[in-house]
Amino acid sequence: xxxxxxxxxxxxxxxxxxxxxxxxxxxxxxxxxxxxxxxxxxxxxxxxxxxxxxxxxxxxxxxxxxxxxxxxxxxxxxxxxxxxxxxxxxxxxxxxxxxxxxxxxxxxxxxxxxxxxxxxxxxxxxxxxxxxxxxxxxxxxxxxxxxxxxxxxxxxxxxxxxxxxxxxxxxxxxxxxxxxxxxxxxxxxxxxxxxxxxxxxxxxxxxxxxxxxxxxxxxxxxxxxxxxxxxxxxxxxxxxxxxxxxxxxxxxxxxxxxxxxxxxxxxxxxxxxxxxxxxxxxxxxxxxxxxxxxxxxxxxxxxxxxxxxxxxxxxxxxxxxxxxxxxxxxxxxxxxxxxxxxxxxxxxxxxx
Amino acid sequence: xxxxxxxxxxxxxxxxxxxxxxxxxxxxxxxxxxxxxxxxxxxxxxxxxxxxxxxxxxxxxxxxxxxxxxxxxxxxxxxxxxxxxxxxxxxxxxxxxxxxxxxxxxxxxxxxxxxxxxxxxxxxxxxxxxxxxxxxxxxxxxxxxxxxxxxxxxxxxxxxxxxxxxxxxxxxxxxxxxxxxxxxxxxxxxxxxxxxxxxxxxxxxxxxxxxxxxxxxxxxxxxxxxxxxxxxxxxxxxxxxxxxxxxxxxxxxxxxxxxxxxxxxxxxxxxxxxxxxxxxxxxxxxxxxxxxxxxxxxxxxxxxxxxxxxxxxxxxxxxxxxxxxxxxxxxxxxxxxxxxxxxxxxxxxxxx
DNA sequence: GGGGAGCGTGAATGCGCTCTCTGCCATTTT
DNA sequence: AAAATGGCAGAGAGCGCATTCACGCTCCCC
Numbered sequence: 056x057x058x059x060x061x062x063x064x065x066x067x068x069x070x071x072x073x074x075x076x077x078x079x080x081x082x083x084x085x086x087x088x089x090x091x092x093x094x095x096x097x098x099x100x101x102x103x104x105x106x107x108x109x110x111x112x113x114x115x116x117x118x119x120x121x122x123x124x125x126x127x128x129x130x131x132x133x134x135x136x137x138x139x140x141x142x143x144x145x146x147x148x149x150x151x152x153x154x155x156x157x158x159x160x161x162x163x164x165x166x167x168x169x170x171x172x173x174x175x176x177x178x179x180x181x182x183x184x185x186x187x188x189x190x191x192x193x194x195x196x197x198x199x200x201x202x203x204x205x206x207x208x209x210x211x212x213x214x215x216x217x218x219x220x221x222x223x224x225x226x227x228x229x230x231x232x233x234x235x236x237x238x239x240x241x242x243x244x245x246x247x248x249x250x251x252x253x254x255x256x257x258x259x260x261x262x263x264x265x266x267x268x269x270x271x272x273x274x275x276x277x278x279x280x281x282x283x284x285x286x287x288x289x290x291x292x293x294x295x296x297x298x299x300x301x302x303x304x305x306x307x308x309x310x311x312x313x314x315x316x317x318x319x320x321x322x323x324x325x326x327x328x329x330x331x332x333x334x335x336x337x338x339x340x341x342x343x344x345x346x347x348x349x350x351x352x353x354x355x356x357x358x359x360x361x362x363x364x365x366x367x368x369x370x371x372x373x374x375x376x377x378x379x380x381x382x383x384x385x386x387x388x389x390x391x392x393x394x395x396x397x398x399x400x401x402x403x404x405x406x407x
Numbered sequence: 408x409x410x411x412x413x414x415x416x417x418x419x420x421x422x423x424x425x426x427x428x429x430x431x432x433x434x435x436x437x438x439x440x441x442x443x444x445x446x447x448x449x450x451x452x453x454x455x456x457x458x459x460x461x462x463x464x465x466x467x468x469x470x471x472x473x474x475x476x477x478x479x480x481x482x483x484x485x486x487x488x489x490x491x492x493x494x495x496x497x498x499x500x501x502x503x504x505x506x507x508x509x510x511x512x513x514x515x516x517x518x519x520x521x522x523x524x525x526x527x528x529x530x531x532x533x534x535x536x537x538x539x540x541x542x543x544x545x546x547x548x549x550x551x552x553x554x555x556x557x558x559x560x561x562x563x564x565x566x567x568x569x570x571x572x573x574x575x576x577x578x579x580x581x582x583x584x585x586x587x588x589x590x591x592x593x594x595x596x597x598x599x600x601x602x603x604x605x606x607x608x609x610x611x612x613x614x615x616x617x618x619x620x621x622x623x624x625x626x627x628x629x630x631x632x633x634x635x636x637x638x639x640x641x642x643x644x645x646x647x648x649x650x651x652x653x654x655x656x657x658x659x660x661x662x663x664x665x666x667x668x669x670x671x672x673x674x675x676x677x678x679x680x681x682x683x684x685x686x687x688x689x690x691x692x693x694x695x696x697x698x699x700x701x702x703x704x705x706x707x708x709x710x711x712x713x714x715x716x717x718x719x720x721x722x723x724x725x726x727x728x729x730x731x732x733x734x735x736x737x738x739x740x741x742x743x744x745x746x747x748x749x750x751x752x753x754x755x756x757x758x759x
Numbered sequence: 760g761g762g763g764a765g766c767g768t769g770a771a772t773g774c775g776c777t778c779t780c781t782g783c784c785a786t787t788t789t
Numbered sequence: 790a791a792a793a794t795g796g797c798a799g800a801g802a803g804c805g806c807a808t809t810c811a812c813g814c815t816c817c818c819c
Contacts, residue, residue, distance in 0.1 A: 340692030
C-alpha cells in the first residue's frame with residue numbers, strides 16, 4: 056500500500072543536513088550554499104531520490120498540471136493541437152491531464168468538476184461550449200480557463216480561435232471570383248461558435264455580391280453525417296458547382312462521395328473549399344483548397360494567455376476581479392490554394 | 408497563493424460532524440450511517456465541496472493518474488489510440504497525464520523520471536523503447552508499466568502489440584499469390600520492434616516461397632522520409648511492382664509520390680500493402696489494402712493488464728517479484744482488402 | 760442481566776513537501 | 790572595536806485528506 060520510495064528526509068539524513076535543506080536544493084532560486092547543494096545532490100543520486108510532485112503541489116498550491124478538455128480526436132486538427140499544446144506546456148514545466156467529454160452540457164459539467172478536483176493550475180477547453188455557471192465555478196476556484204477553437208460571449212472568458220468570420224468571407228469571395236453559379240454550404244455543428252462565425256462571414260460575403268446560397272446541408276463536423284448531407288444535396292436536379300464545407304475532415308468525406316459515388320470531378324464539376332488545413336488536406340489524394348488554421352500560432356497563443364493568467368493569479372489581480380476583459384485572440388487564417396477548387400485569375404498563394 | 412477552496416473540515420463544521428466522517432462519506436465502501444451521509448452531502452453541496460484528489464493521492468498512495476508516454480501523434484494510429492485509452496481509463500476512474508518524448512534514449516529516461524515524480528499509478532509507453540535500467544526503475548518504484556505497440560525481450564515487461572510477425576507474413580503470401588514479381592519493402596524505424604517483427608514475418612514469407620526481396624528502403628515511419636525512399640527506389644530501371652510499406656502513414660506519402668510525381672497507377676503498375684488501417688486508409692482517395700491493428704482491442708488489452716497489475720500490486724504479489732512473466736499480448740491482425748493492391752483469386756475479406 | 764459482537768464515530772496521526780521564522784556565523788560598515 | 794548586514798541552515802507549522810484506534814452505543818443470546 057504505502058509506497059516505500061525515498062523521501063527528502065532520507066536524503067537529508069544521508070547528506071547530514073536538514074530536510075529543509077534538501078527541499079531548497081530542489082527548489083530553483085532558493086538560497087543554498089554550493090557545498091550543501093553538492094552534498095545533497097550526491098545523496099539524492101545515491102538513493103534515487105526525486106521530489107514528489109504531488110506533495111509539492113499540495114503545499115505550494117501549484118500542481119503544474121493543466122487540464123485539457125477535448126471532445127473528439129478524429130478530426131485531425133485536434134491531435135495536432137494536442138501534441139503541440141502538450142509540447143509547448145511541457146517546455147514550460149507543465150503537463151497535460153486529458154479529459155474526454157461528450158459535447159452534451161451535462162457531461163462537460165461533470166468533467167470540469169472532476170478536473171477541479173485535481174487542483175489543476177489551468178484549463179484549456181478545446182471545442183466545447185461551457186455553461187456560464189461553469190465558467191463562474193472556475194473563476195470562484197481561481198482556475199484560469201482558456202477556450203481553444205471556440206469562443207463565447209462571456210467577457211470574462213479568454214479564447215483563441217482563427218478569424219473564422221473573415222475566413223468564411225474569403226471563401227465566399229474566392230468562389231464568386233471563380234464564377235461559380237450555384238454555391239452551397241455544408242455546415243458543421245451548429246452549436247459551435249466556429250461554425251456560426253464561418254457561416255456568417257460566408258453568407259455576408261455572398262450577399263454583399265448579391266449572390267444567394269444555392270443549398271445548405273449540415274454535417275455536424277462528422278464524416279458520415281457530412282457524406283449523407285452531400286448525397287442529399289446532390290440528388291437535386293440543379294447540383295451545386297461549388298461547396299464550402301465547414302472543415303477538412305468533412306470535406307474529405309464529401310469529396311469521396313462526389314468522386315467515388317457520383318462520378319463527379321473536382322474541381323471541374325464542383326469546386327470544394329474547406330477549413331483547417333489539417334495534414335491530410337495537402338495529401339495529393341485530396342489536395343484541398345482550404346482556409347488554414349495555424350495550429351502552432353493558436354497553441355502558442357493559448358499557452359501564453361493561460362500561463363499569463365496563472366502568473367497573474369499569483370500576483371493577485373485577475374481579469375475577472377478587476378473587471379478587465381479577458382483576451383479573445385483571433386489568429387489570421389489565410390486561404391491556401393490547392394487543387395480542389397477552380398482558381399480565379401489574380402489569386403495566388405501570397406507568401407505562404 | 409494559497410487556494411481558499413473549501414476543505415473537508417469546513418464541511419464537517421457545517422454538518423456538525425467530524426472531518427473523518429466527511430472523508431468516509433466520500434470514500435466508497437466506508438462505514439457511515441445514512442443520516443451522516445445525508446447531512447454531509449447537504450453541507451458539501453452548499454459549500455461546493457469536492458475532495459482534493461491530490462491530497463487524497465498523497466495519503467492513500469494512489470493518484471488514479473496514468474502516465475502516457477508517446478513519441479509522436481502525426482501517425483493517426485496514435486491519436487486514435489490515445490483517445491480510446493483515455494476513454495477506457497476514464498471509465499474506470501483514471502486519467503491520463505501526457506508526456507511527449509523524442510525517440511532518443513536520453514529523453515525517454517528523463518521523461519520517465521518526471522512521470523515517476525507525479526506518483527502515477529501506472530505507465531503506458533506507446534511506441535518507445537525503454538532501457539532496461541528504466542524498466543528496473545519502475546519496478547523498484549512499483550509502478551506498473553505496459554508497452555503499447557512495442558515489445559521488448561525483458562520478460563518482466565508487459566506489452567501489447569498486434570501479431571506483427573504473422574501480419575508481415577500474410578502480406579508476403581498475399582503479394583506472392585497476386586503474382587507480383589518484384590516485391591519491395593519500405594521499412595519504418597529500424598529500432599522499433601514492430602518494424603523488426605513485421606519485416607521478419609514478411610521476409611520469412613518471401614523466402615519460404617523462394618522469392619527474394621527486390622528492393623528495400625527506409626522511411627523511419629515518417630512521411631517525407633518514406634517519400635524520399637520511394638523516389639530513390641523508383642529511379643531504378645527495374646521498378647518494383649509491389650510494395651510493402653511498414654505503415655499506412657508512410658504508405659499514403661509513398662502513394663502520393665507514385666501517382667502524382669511518377670504517374671504510376673496503383674494497383675495496375677504497383678500494388679501497395681501497408682499496416683495499421685488508420686481511418687485515412689479507408690478513404691477513397693487512398694483505399695489502402697492494409698493489415699489492421701485493431702486499436703480498440705489493443706487499448707482494452709493494455710488497460711486490462713495495466714489495471715490488473717495495479718490491483719495486484721496492492722495485493723502484494725507482483726510478477727516481477729514472484730518471477731512470473733509479464734504478459735505479452737498479441738492481437739490478431741487481419742488483412743483488409745481494398746483497392747491499392749491486386750487481389751488474387753480466392754482471397755476475400757472474410758468476416759470483416 | 761451480563762458479555763460479546765457489530766457498527767458508527769471522533770481524535771489523532773502522518774503522507775512528503777514548501778515556506779516562514781529564527782538563529783548562527785561571516786562579512787562589512789562606521 | 791562595536792554594530793549592522795546578509796547569507797544560509799534548521800526547526801516547525803501546516804497543505805487536505807485517509808486511516809487507525811479506542812470508545813460508546815445498540816442489539817442479541819444464553
